[in-house]
Amino acid sequence: PVPEGYEPKSEASLAAYLSGVSAVAAHLGGAAGDWRVREVGDGNLNLVFIVEGPAGGVAVKQALPYVRLVGESWPLPLSRAHFEQMALATEAQHAPGLVPDILHYDQTLALIVMELLQPHIIMRQGMIKAVRYPGFVEAITTFMAGTLFGTSDLALTAEEKKAAMAEFCGNTALCKITEDLIFTEPYRIAENNRWTTPQLDGIAREFREDAALKVAVSRLKLKFLSEAQALIHGDLHTGSVMVTEDDTRVIDPEFAFYGPMGFDIGAVIANLLINYFSQDGHATPEDPRESYQDWVLAATEGVWTGFRAKFLALWRNGATGDAYPAALFADTAGAEALKAEQEAYMDRLFTDSVGFAAAKMIRRILGLAHNIDLEWIEDLDRRAACETRCLRLARDMMVNRANYPTIEAVTAAARKMRDAA
Amino acid sequence: PVPEGYEPKSEASLAAYLSGVSAVAAHLGGAAGDWRVREVGDGNLNLVFIVEGPAGGVAVKQALPYVRLVGESWPLPLSRAHFEQMALATEAQHAPGLVPDILHYDQTLALIVMELLQPHIIMRQGMIKAVRYPGFVEAITTFMAGTLFGTSDLALTAEEKKAAMAEFCGNTALCKITEDLIFTEPYRIAENNRWTTPQLDGIAREFREDAALKVAVSRLKLKFLSEAQALIHGDLHTGSVMVTEDDTRVIDPEFAFYGPMGFDIGAVIANLLINYFSQDGHATPEDPRESYQDWVLAATEGVWTGFRAKFLALWRNGATGDAYPAALFADTAGAEALKAEQEAYMDRLFTDSVGFAAAKMIRRILGLAHNIDLEWIEDLDRRAACETRCLRLARDMMVNRANYPTIEAVTAAARKMRDAA
Ligand SMILES: Nc1ncnc2c1ncn2[C@@H]1O[C@H](COP(=O)(O)OP(=O)(O)O)[C@@H](O)[C@H]1O
Ligand SMILES: Nc1ncnc2c1ncn2[C@@H]1O[C@H](COP(=O)(O)OP(=O)(O)O)[C@@H](O)[C@H]1O
Ligand SMILES: [Mg+2]
Ligand SMILES: [Mg+2]
Ligand SMILES: [Mg+2]
Ligand SMILES: [Mg+2]
Ligand SMILES: [Mg+2]
Structure with a gap:
């Protein structure tokens, strides 16, 4: 059951969304039109975008209501994004510097904006x-x-x-x-x-x-x-x-x-x-x-x-x-x-x-x-x-x-x- | 933190409360004035009353916001009544006939009305x-x-x-x-x-x-x-x-x-x-x-x-x-x-x-x-x-x-x- 307001972001739609998140926009610098967005997800489950702006970059991970590798025939709850950001926060506390920082979490979109690891x-x-x-x-x-x-x-x-x-x-x-x-x-x-x-x-x-x-x-x-x-x-x-x-x-x-x-x-x-x-x-x-x-x-x-x-x-x-x-x-x-x-x-x-x-x-x-x-x-x-x-x-x-x-x-x-x- | 509406029942006040719980009142028979109430708790933690009416009896267990044996100096949450009735329900499912039936549970009063075990x-x-x-x-x-x-x-x-x-x-x-x-x-x-x-x-x-x-x-x-x-x-x-x-x-x-x-x-x-x-x-x-x-x-x-x-x-x-x-x-x-x-x-x-x-x-x-x-x-x-x-x-x-x-x-x-x- 996908919540009201959820939609998978695309390379085309992501920048406009991020421009509404002031901490992220500030981190990227410039305006939405200046940002380069690429979907880079190579995992089995989720979308991952890299967004680069004049001042810095972020990685954006969004859960899909199904397993990415397989498609809609294998549903998987969006709540995994919630557990991921909770775990990231706990890990950051016990192993500082060893996980990406979280800049923003959007529960409805099951979307995490985090530190871009580069050139990792x-x-x-x-x-x-x-x-x-x-x-x-x-x-x-x-x-x-x-x-x-x-x-x-x-x-x-x-x-x-x-x-x-x-x-x-x-x-x-x-x-x-x-x-x-x-x-x-x-x-x-x-x-x-x-x-x-x-x-x-x-x-x-x-x-x-x-x-x-x-x-x-x-x-x-x-x-x-x-x-x-x-x-x-x-x-x-x-x-x-x-x-x-x-x-x-x-x-x-x-x-x-x-x-x-x-x-x-x-x-x-x-x-x-x-x-x-x-x-x-x-x-x-x-x-x-x-x-x-x-x-x-x-x-x-x-x-x-x-x-x-x-x-x-x-x-x-x-x-x-x-x-x-x-x-x-x-x-x-x-x-x-x-x-x-x-x-x-x-x-x-x-x-x-x-x-x-x-x-x-x-x-x-x-x-x-x-x-x-x-x-x-x-x-x-x-x-x-x-x-x-x-x-x-x-x-x-x-x-x-x-x-x-x-x-x-x-x-x-x-x-x-x-x-x- | 005792919730609004909680109060420990006494032998004097219990019958009036129970008369408002129709399933219990029906089980006891007659009216509140016909019911005999005794506090019998011999455990360390809670109040237990036995209530007997013309048609039948019930046991009433109520949690106190502290350890009964010790007093207010040792606080203990009322939520234990919630866990007790949940456990009783689960036990009844897996071991039918081996636990007392629950007739009524009042979350605010942390109070369980259950089958009177007698002459146990x-x-x-x-x-x-x-x-x-x-x-x-x-x-x-x-x-x-x-x-x-x-x-x-x-x-x-x-x-x-x-x-x-x-x-x-x-x-x-x-x-x-x-x-x-x-x-x-x-x-x-x-x-x-x-x-x-x-x-x-x-x-x-x-x-x-x-x-x-x-x-x-x-x-x-x-x-x-x-x-x-x-x-x-x-x-x-x-x-x-x-x-x-x-x-x-x-x-x-x-x-x-x-x-x-x-x-x-x-x-x-x-x-x-x-x-x-x-x-x-x-x-x-x-x-x-x-x-x-x-x-x-x-x-x-x-x-x-x-x-x-x-x-x-x-x-x-x-x-x-x-x-x-x-x-x-x-x-x-x-x-x-x-x-x-x-x-x-x-x-x-x-x-x-x-x-x-x-x-x-x-x-x-x-x-x-x-x-x-x-x-x-x-x-x-x-x-x-x-x-x-x-x-x-x-x-x-x-x-x-x-x-x-x-x-x-x-x-x-x-x-x-x-x-x-
Ligand atoms: N913070 C990040 N910075 C840079 N690249 C990232 C970051 N997070 C993920 N990626 C890239 O996205 C890919 C998929 O991310 P991952 O979290 O493993 O998704 P999945 O849960 O789908 O496996 C990673 O293999 C990596 O290449
Ligand atoms: N359903 C019941 N029928 C009859 N007597 C009961 C019943 N439940 C409890 N009692 C009596 O009340 C006493 C205390 O009950 P118990 O549930 O053990 O409370 P505590 O949690 O304070 O130890 C028991 O030892 C028993 O004598
Ligand atoms: Mg992965
Ligand atoms: Mg993964
Ligand atoms: Mg006991
Ligand atoms: Mg006990
Ligand atoms: Mg012998």
Whole structure:
């Protein structure tokens, strides 16, 4: 049900609208006639315009009442814009400087005007060309530690957390996309699924008949449905990260809700591993990718190691929430026991993250939405070889999670999977 | 902030109010002057009136803007009545016949008019006198399996569950009582705490210095804060059960919210075990309690065994929720794996329940709110002896949960603890 007054903006109509929003008009400078508007959305769901004026630029993101990629046959509520701007505001609070600023939000139009990230590009695009981002690990770990810790029971009182949680309970339509596309469809015959065919037909069938795998992914789905640990971004792949050589920003938190932290961490790890395996499809004798692959695995290790250290530091210095009340652990024995419990907490979170990473690696190869890291490998045999390695690792990570107690165990297994081939 | 129009009713003013509620007036029969009103509340929080007329009776429960037991110095929102009637309605749906019917709810007065349970008594009262309730296990397991399964991700779609969850997110003031009184204060110096003194001074101090115990209870607290598994009753002790020889009803779900199922199951187990240990304080040569103690432990076993069987049966026959989608487990291998996973699910739930049971046993002896099972033992040495056994078992259950894989392990340990003394 589209509200009275909603209409999708076009390159032709957007400037006139923005000229009525004084903060935005001032930011752009000049008048509507001076502004250059381009629709640049490359995502699956929404319209995104870049608007440039004499004094500055903005990005304008507008939700459509359906999935952009598919059309009106797949309706999706406009409210996702509401949840996105709420999540952006929360993230800005806990990870300042790491998300675009919001200049304006129009509830009726489901439209967000935000800081134009320029000359940023989508990180995935750079990684496909083997570009290194020396600031990425630092930024993404600060982002994840800040947002996940800051919205958890370790930082918030139960009252604060439940109030925020209730607000995000309405974002079920977006959650359902995740529930279906990540945790269910790749493991059954489903119209949405696609894969490199016929090369992957066998492994796709194998996965559909793999009872241990289906139990494992369903257990993760249950966690996604019921564990309200923190406000998670919900779509934290390398296509939601915009970078320059020295700036990193996280965009597109429209899937945000109170869910399991490991889902975000796993998303980052999964997308790095996918890129790692994809490099063998892009390498040429003139452009070998092995040293880049080393960088990708080092970054993967850095993501967990950095996140863990920062999360623990926040816990040590800002445990203002209702969980693990400081008063119980003030004596020496208590302080020591709490320290051990914090390590155990991180270990449990790592195990979750490995599982969620595996689920995301699989869905990007057997499900609806694929990654251009792999998709851009034109030779289908070569692509399928990369994909198969990625799938085999993911299957083992998900089913035999005890074999992956550390991030080094994950990266070693990735390396072994690739080198054995 | 008390709403305009709120006022606490009294025995003198209630009949006039009820005469204006036609459904209630009709149920009572006659006119207001014919009605007998008695305030009977024995709980800690609210007013409860019994009103009897020529044609029938009702129970009227009204929230006060503070904790009844303490007074205005401890404010508590009236909204608990709203959550109680919502929970009662949900429970009635999933466990028909096991809760009182609601005749009327007045939001402004925070007042619920419900079915008068008569000649029911509070089960705890009967158990102190060693009365057996042959229908209890059957009823409470039906109640728990029905309400917990029916509001979980196994029965509800994510959208249905999140909508219900959001509504109960507002019940934080009641949750906070649990968070403080059960999971925190008994493990630290706190004004609210009390215990049989000086007999228990030593063990109380021991517990406050027991780092492993404080970590374990804090991990349970985190689960309480973040695991939204199902709509739980939240206060499911034997004082929230009203019984006759052949009818059992669950009352008083004002603490309801989406939380960990094990909290309810643990509450029932804990209160049975407390009664078990208390019997040695009530036994006399003329009134030995050993065979009653056998009944209590058999009931404890029946609570878990019956719950488990019924929950699994519901899962097999009514898995209409988004978790563990049936489509993934339709083939033979899938069906077998799902069956094994269901057993594993119940094992995890049992482990949670043991932990929560332990937390409740401890809070009833070292925290603010005590059970009359123990409190009515007048000889303080004798009472302290019973309490110490209960505390020692609880401490072991909470810290060494792996030693309690089955309910029989729990009851055997209870028996051993008692017999060793
Ligand atoms: N603040 C911004 N500055 C510059 N470009 C942006 C900005 N936000 C989005 N974009 C561009 O728009 C694309 C789609 O944005 P995104 O938020 O991911 O939309 P969707 O939800 O449809 O995936 C991004 O890949 C990026 O190229
Ligand atoms: N429906 C009822 N029928 C008869 N007595 C009731 C009913 N509901 C409550 N009572 C009586 O009132 C007492 C307090 O009710 P309860 O709901 O437990 O209040 P509180 O929330 O204050 O603990 C019960 O112990 C019981 O004696
Ligand atoms: Mg996007
Ligand atoms: Mg998006
Ligand atoms: Mg009560
Ligand atoms: Mg009550
Ligand atoms: Mg005996």
